[in-house]
Amino acid sequence: MVKMKGKLKDLMTRSGILFSLASMVLALILCAVVIGILGYSPLEAYRAMVKGAFGNSYNISQTIGIAVPLIFSGLSMAIASKVGVFNIGIEGQMLVGSFAAALAGYYIKGLPMFIHLPLSLLCGIMMGGLWALIAAELRNFLHINEVILTIMLNYVAQYVVSYMVNFPFKAEGNVVRTEYVQDSARLAILVPHTRLSSGIFLALIVAIVLAIVLKRTKFGYELRAVGTNPLAAQSAGINQKKYIRLAMFISGALAGLGGAGEVLGYCGYYIPSMTQGYGFDGIAIATMGQNNPIGTVVSAFLFGALRNGAAGMNQSTSIPGELIEVLEALIILFVSTPGIFKYIKKQMKARKAGK
Amino acid sequence: MKAVEMLGITKSFGSKFASSDIDFHVEKGEIHSLLGENGAGKTTLMNILFGMIKPDSGKILLNEKEVKIDSPLEAIDNGISMVHQHFMLVDNLTVAENIVLGAEPHKGILFDREGAFREIQEIADRYHFVIDPREMVGNLSVGIKQRVEILKALYHRSDILILDEPTAVLTPQEVNDLFKVLNELKADGKTIIIITHKLKETMAIADSVTILRRGELIGRYSIKEVDEQKLADLMVGRLVNFSVEKKPMKDDMPVKLSLKNISLKKNGKQALNDLSLEVHAGEILGVAGVEGNGQSELIEVLTGVAQHYDGTYMIGDADVTNKNAKTILKYMANIAEDRRARGYVKSFTNWENMILGYHTLSDYMTKAGFLKTREIRKITEDEIEANDIRTEGPLQLTDSLSGGNVQKLIVARMLRHQKGLVLAAQPTRGVDIGAIEYIHGELIKLRDAGAAVILISAELDEIVKLSDRIAVLYEGRVAALRKAEEFTESELGSYMLGHDPEKEEA
Numbered sequence: 001m002v003k004m005k006g007k008l009k010d011l012m013t014r015s016g017i018l019f020s021l022a023s024m025v026l027a028l029i030l031c032a033v034v035i036g037i038l039g040y041s042p043l044e045a046y047r048a049m050v051k052g053a054f055g056n057s058y059n060i061s062q063t064i065g066i067a068v069p070l071i072f073s074g075l076s077m078a079i080a081s082k083v084g085v086f087n088i089g090i091e092g093q094m095l096v097g098s099f100a101a102a103l104a105g106y107y108i109k110g111l112p113m114f115i116h117l118p119l120s121l122l123c124g125i126m127m128g129g130l131w132a133l134i135a136a137e138l139r140n141f142l143h144i145n146e147v148i149l150t151i152m153l154n155y156v157a158q159y160v161v162s163y164m165v166n167f168p169f170k171a172e173g174n175v176v177r178t179e180y181v182q183d184s185a186r187l188a189i190l191v192p193h194t195r196l197s198s199g200i201f202l203a204l205i206v207a208i209v210l211a212i213v214l215k216r217t218k219f220g221y222e223l224r225a226v227g228t229n230p231l232a233a234q235s236a237g238i239n240q241k242k243y244i245r246l247a248m249f250i251s252g253a254l255a256g257l258g259g260a261g262e263v264l265g266y267c268g269y270y271i272p273s274m275t276q277g278y279g280f281d282g283i284a285i286a287t288m289g290q291n292n293p294i295g296t297v298v299s300a301f302l303f304g305a306l307r308n309g310a311a312g313m314n315q316s317t318s319i320p321g322e323l324i325e326v327l328e329a330l331i332i333l334f335v336s337t338p339g340i341f342k343y344i345k346k347q348m349k350a351r352k353a354g355k
Numbered sequence: 356m357k358a359v360e361m362l363g364i365t366k367s368f369g370s371k372f373a374s375s376d377i378d379f380h381v382e383k384g385e386i387h388s389l390l391g392e393n394g395a396g397k398t399t400l401m402n403i404l405f406g407m408i409k410p411d412s413g414k415i416l417l418n419e420k421e422v423k424i425d426s427p428l429e430a431i432d433n434g435i436s437m438v439h440q441h442f443m444l445v446d447n448l449t450v451a452e453n454i455v456l457g458a459e460p461h462k463g464i465l466f467d468r469e470g471a472f473r474e475i476q477e478i479a480d481r482y483h484f485v486i487d488p489r490e491m492v493g494n495l496s497v498g499i500k501q502r503v504e505i506l507k508a509l510y511h512r513s514d515i516l517i518l519d520e521p522t523a524v525l526t527p528q529e530v531n532d533l534f535k536v537l538n539e540l541k542a543d544g545k546t547i548i549i550i551t552h553k554l555k556e557t558m559a560i561a562d563s564v565t566i567l568r569r570g571e572l573i574g575r576y577s578i579k580e581v582d583e584q585k586l587a588d589l590m591v592g593r594l595v596n597f598s599v600e601k602k603p604m605k606d607d608m609p610v611k612l613s614l615k616n617i618s619l620k621k622n623g624k625q626a627l628n629d630l631s632l633e634v635h636a637g638e639i640l641g642v643a644g645v646e647g648n649g650q651s652e653l654i655e656v657l658t659g660v661a662q663h664y665d666g667t668y669m670i671g672d673a674d675v676t677n678k679n680a681k682t683i684l685k686y687m688a689n690i691a692e693d694r695r696a697r698g699y700v701k702s703f704t705n706w707e708n709m710i711l712g713y714h715t716l717s718d719y720m721t722k723a724g725f726l727k728t729r730e731i732r733k734i735t736e737d738e739i740e741a742n743d744i745r746t747e748g749p750l751q752l753t754d755s756l757s758g759g760n761v762q763k764l765i766v767a768r769m770l771r772h773q774k775g776l777v778l779a780a781q782p783t784r785g786v787d788i789g790a791i792e793y794i795h796g797e798l799i800k801l802r803d804a805g806a807a808v809i810l811i812s813a814e815l816d817e818i819v820k821l822s823d824r825i826a827v828l829y830e831g832r833v834a835a836l837r838k839a840e841e842f843t844e845s846e847l848g849s850y851m852l853g854h855d856p857e858k859e860e861a
Contacts, residue, residue: 218724221707221714228702234660235689235697236712237681 023334052312065195067304072258073282083247089150091279092157097128097256102270105181128256136248187265197265364413388561392787436508446493498529611807617666641822649831659683688773692780706749759790
């Protein structure tokens with residue numbers, strides 16, 4: 001039993017789950033201080049947040065619903081990180097993916113659902129993947145830094161799609177958006193009047209498949225080798241460029257699928273700024289999930305709860321919802337700077353030794 | 356008089372004792388060797404003396420007075436300096452600036468750069484160091500950088516100098532230069548402690564020696580009481596077999612690998628220059644040379660990492676010129692030159708690293724591309740057992756093993772997958788005596804069984820001991836190639852430096 005406990009502890013620390021949770025708690029405490037300084041009651045704030053996130057079945061459904069695109073963007077980030085590429089272009093890949101799915105969902109007509117829906121999703125997947133592939137190939141062949149590339153491609157995506165939705169593909173009416181997709185391309189809404197669609201099953205399945213592929217297959221093995229020791233991978237006869245290409249395509253494809261899921265599930269059409277920065281949240285989510293698919297899912301749920309809780313807090317208290325962004329920023333800060341925890345640990349040890 | 360005395364020093368990390376109840380002393384004005392294998396606790400003990408680690412118990416006396424040293428700054432104030440294995444120098448500062456860093460001479464509030472140059476020049480002259488205080492440290496060779504570190508100690512007026520594995524990164528010539536410097540310092544009354552695991556050097560330079568094994572004191576000896584064999588036995592804790600027995604080499608064995616007129620440019624430099632080599636079945640071909648004379652590039656060509664060279668590369672009857680690593684791994688197994696960079700993947704566990712490069716074999720992978728995890732783990736467990744690799748098991752991260760055990764894992768992988776042709780590049784770099792013994796033994800076994808072995812090593816002793824034939828690399832070409840017994844050690848040294856002893860005699 002003791003041995004089991006030790007093993008569990010070992011596992012927790014090794015994969016950094018404990019560390020991620022501690023970061024989260026620390027960020028919550030620090031944010032409470034900020035809320036207090038601003039003259040609000042932290043207790044009230046957090047109570048409103050928890051209520052907003054989990055208060056009733058509607059809120060819970062919304063929380064899970066928001067988590068769906070976050071899972072995809074987190075997984076997208078995670079797989080790129082595994083191969084050693086920093087993909088900041090998830091937002092843009094999501095955008096082009098969602099737009100492609102919106103078009104496919106509307107313009108392709110007369111197909112049964114079991115063909116039309118997968119086809120529309122596939123359009124999102126391909127578009128997102130190809131968008132990411134641009135960055136991958138420019139890195140592979142011209143050695144251009146992928147961080148800059150993906151950031152710039154975000155803008156390209158944003159403005160191209162913005163033009164398309166404003167002019168050639170604008171729906172009838174005053175609102176700037178595309179037409180409703182055909183019913184045969186809609187993901188089922190699981191709880192009426194919420195954003196929770198059957199996309200959640202897709203997200204969970206993708207995460208599990210990804211976890212297995214990374215851990216158990218030749219593909220995952222070689223991908224991880226390239227990501228941690230490119231030289232050792234080269235000596236072992238593994239083609240680095242191929243894996244950067246594949247991983248980036250999958251990364252973009254996951255982002256595109258996330259976007260498509262929003263269009264075909266929650267919204268029913270494409271509308272500008274529908275991705276709401278989900279793509280950027282993916283960076284934090286994957287980091288907190290230690291780039292592990294299952295960890296990423298858990299962390300996406302936490303971020304979903306934060307976002308939905310913030311909305312609840314906004315409605316039921318006078319505390320500005322923007323504070324949630326402060327909280328998110330603090331979490332990212334703590335998760336991405338392990339030094340803080342090491343320092344605290346060292347200080348505590350030193351104090352103990354001093355006594 | 357005892358310059359340094361440490362009594363009852365105990366330090367544990369978790370449940371492991373890095374040093375347990377160690378008594379240690381050094382006489383004033385002597386060179387003392389602190390000898391032990393990796394993990395014996397040498398560096399820990401010296402880090403305690405230098406104030407970098409706090410001991411759990413024990414006391415330190417300097418010049419027979421008890422002192423308390425809680426930080427490196429206090430150590431320096433007490434006249435102790437330490438030259439670390441990895442130099443602590445700023446590349447884009449000059450020699451003088453590096454040395455005075457933290458204790459700069461100043462005029463008013465301004466840094467007195469000229470004063471620094473002058474002062475460093477004076478110290479260098481006093482000890483006959485050939486060094487320019489105005490030179491950028493980034494432009495210096497490793498040997499000279501080490502000199503800068505020693506000057507730093509002298510600048511701080513330290514009387515006690517600790518050097519951590521000072522010869523690990525030096526060429527044989529630089530080692531000789533270092534020893535001259537150390538003897539000069541000794542003559543000036545300085546006390547010097549060398550942390551090392553090298554027996555030859557201990558015998559060559561030290562006056563006395565303290566041996567540690569697994570955190571425990573084994574003994575303190577005057578150098579006159581011991582010899583290399585005795586030191587080795589004490590260090591390892593059992594009788595070490597230094598001699599190598601091999602069957603006589605057979606003539607007329609088939610050529611297993613041949614390089615013809617290989618030329619390779621790297622970073623605009625001609626790294627390999629019309630190089631030709633042949634290796635036969637049943638022989639060990641040693642490739643000697645001062646580092647930086649094309650060894651790394653030769654390894655890159657041999658392993659298929661470099662794929663843009665001129666010339667012909669044949670393995671048996673197969674032309675593998677400019678073929679990639681994947682192709683060459685099918686014929687030749689290897690021990691990577693730099694195991695941390697190329698030998699294993701840091702985020703991989705032992706079982707994952709056990710098959711690196713061979714993971715697509717049908718033993719390890721199903722047709723659908725899934726790894727046969729259970730089988731691989733079983734195999735890894737067997738290899739760990741058979742090769743005495745100290746690890747918790749197949750699931751432990753390879754990166755958390757000691758250097759010697761990582762190397763044993765890599766050797767086990769090579770042995771398991773080799774097909775009669777092996778490249779061993781720096782096979783014993785940074786590993787302990789036990790592992791060296793083991794690796795040498797395995798290479799000889801391979802050779803006796805009829806395999807062709809290419810041994811590329813910076814350790815001349817290793818080359819001489821194992822090789823049937825020796826090729827000396829100089830500036831990217833083969834300067835000499837003969838049977839091992841036809842070289843004298845001084846001849847080898849001359850060829851390594853680019854001289855030709857035969858011509859010079861004539």
